Every structure is written in structure tokens, then in C-alpha cells.
Amino acid sequence: MSFDDFDDTTDDSYPQPMPVQARLGESEVILRRTIDIVATAPSMPLSSSPRIDRDEVVELLEDALVRLPDEIRQARWMLKERQEFLDKTKREADELLGAARQQAERMVQRTEVVRAAEARARQVIDAAEEETRRLKNETEDFLDQRLGSFEILLDRLSKTVANGRNRLSIGSEPPPPESEEPIEQQEVADFFNQDDL
Known part of the structure; x- marks a missing residue:
């Protein structure tokens, strides 16, 4: 008896897939949905092996993989927009x-005005640099949190899929011992290395 023997069975208790809309951050939703499908799949009759819709799970995983690069591109776009804003602010400060220096040359007699203009220009530059540092830190924190959540979800999904595959392999040889870091996880880690992107 194999998993394919139950493909034609219909059961009202089998969870139906929910429609997924594409938006920034939807990869996480798709991965959580896939984990829920695998974790809550009902058991096959007379067996403890779960019954899952293989096509649905594969489709959700492929959809998540397709969306991740888009989300990374959008994060890069946000960084680019931030840099353009900072460059514009720096140009305005310069x-x-x-203008303050030109005014100082024209108004040598009015040193107080020149000093005030230079002090204001320094304040604008200092404020722009402080804003640059703040935005950079916020962006790095945002990207680190996002990539960290993707890493955790992918790790959970990998474990859940491995458990599901182990349950489905009734009568087959026991799986070889896992290394400390499976090849798939190494490939995923390499795929999401933002220094290489």
C-alpha cells in the first residue's frame, strides 16, 4: 500500500487549500500554510502515515521560492530609495x-550673519548624517529580522518535510544519519547570503 493508492479518495475532513494573494512578505505566509498542511494532515486509514496533497505542498513551496527573490529585490529598492533621499539631503546641505560661504564673502562686515549661516549649515549636515545613521540601522535591523524569520521558517519546514518523508517511507531502508548541516540547508544558506546578492 502506498501514498498513491489514496490519491483518488475523497474525504471531507481533508484540509482544503486557501487562496494566496501575492504581497510583500507573503513568502512567510505561504511557508506557514505549508507547515500547517503537513503538520495537520490526517492519517491514512489503518496507518500512522499522514495523507497530504503532494501537488499542493510542492506548489506552495515553489510559490514561496519564486516570491523570496521579489521580496529581497523590494528590500534592495527600499535601500536604494533611502540612499537617494540621503544623497538629496546632503546635496541640499552642501x-x-x-550659499552661506558666498554670503560671507559678500558680507565681510556682517560676521554674525555669516557665522549663523555656517552654524545652520553645520546643523543641517549633522542632522542629515544622524538621519543617515538612523535609517541605515533601521534598514539593517529590518533586513536582519526578515532574513532571520525566513531562516527559521525554512528550518522548520525542512524538518517537517523530512518527518513527513520518513513517515511515508514505510518498508523502505532507514534514512542515512544526518550530518550536522544537510546539503539542502547549506544550499538555502548560500541562496540567501545577502552579501552575494
């Missing part, structure tokens, strides 16, 4: 400082 222009303000240049």
Missing part, C-alpha cells in the same frame, strides 16, 4: 553651506 548647497546651503555654499
Whole structure:
């Protein structure tokens, strides 16, 4: 008796797939849905092996893999937009400082005005640099949290799928002992190495 023997059976208790809409961050939703399907799959009659819709699980996993690069591209786009904003702010600060220097040359007698303009220009530059540091830290924290959650989800999914495969392999040879880091996890870690992107 194999898993394929039950493909044609219909059972109202079998969980139906829910429609998935594409949005930024939806890879996490898709992966959680896949984990739920595998974890809550009903057992086959007269067996403790779970009955899952293989096509649905494969489709969800492929959909998640397709969406992850899009989400990474969107995160990069946000970084680019942030950099353009910071460059624009720096240009404005430089222009303000240049204007203050020109005014100082024209108004040598009015040193207080020149000092005030230069002080204001320095304040603008300091504020722009502080904003740059803050935005950089927030962006790095956001990306680190996102990639960390993807890593945790992929690790859980890998374990759940491995457990499901072990349950489905009734009568087959026992699986070889796992190494400390399976090849699939090494490939996933390499795939999401943001330094290489």
C-alpha cells in the first residue's frame, strides 16, 4: 500500500487549500500554510502515515521560492530609495553651506550673519548624517529580522518535510544519519547570503 493508492479518495475532513494573494512578505505566509498542511494532515486509514496533497505542498513551496527573490529585490529598492533621499539631503546641505560661504564673502562686515549661516549649515549636515545613521540601522535591523524569520521558517519546514518523508517511507531502508548541516540547508544558506546578492 502506498501514498498513491489514496490519491483518488475523497474525504471531507481533508484540509482544503486557501487562496494566496501575492504581497510583500507573503513568502512567510505561504511557508506557514505549508507547515500547517503537513503538520495537520490526517492519517491514512489503518496507518500512522499522514495523507497530504503532494501537488499542493510542492506548489506552495515553489510559490514561496519564486516570491523570496521579489521580496529581497523590494528590500534592495527600499535601500536604494533611502540612499537617494540621503544623497538629496546632503546635496541640499552642501548647497546651503555654499550659499552661506558666498554670503560671507559678500558680507565681510556682517560676521554674525555669516557665522549663523555656517552654524545652520553645520546643523543641517549633522542632522542629515544622524538621519543617515538612523535609517541605515533601521534598514539593517529590518533586513536582519526578515532574513532571520525566513531562516527559521525554512528550518522548520525542512524538518517537517523530512518527518513527513520518513513517515511515508514505510518498508523502505532507514534514512542515512544526518550530518550536522544537510546539503539542502547549506544550499538555502548560500541562496540567501545577502552579501552575494
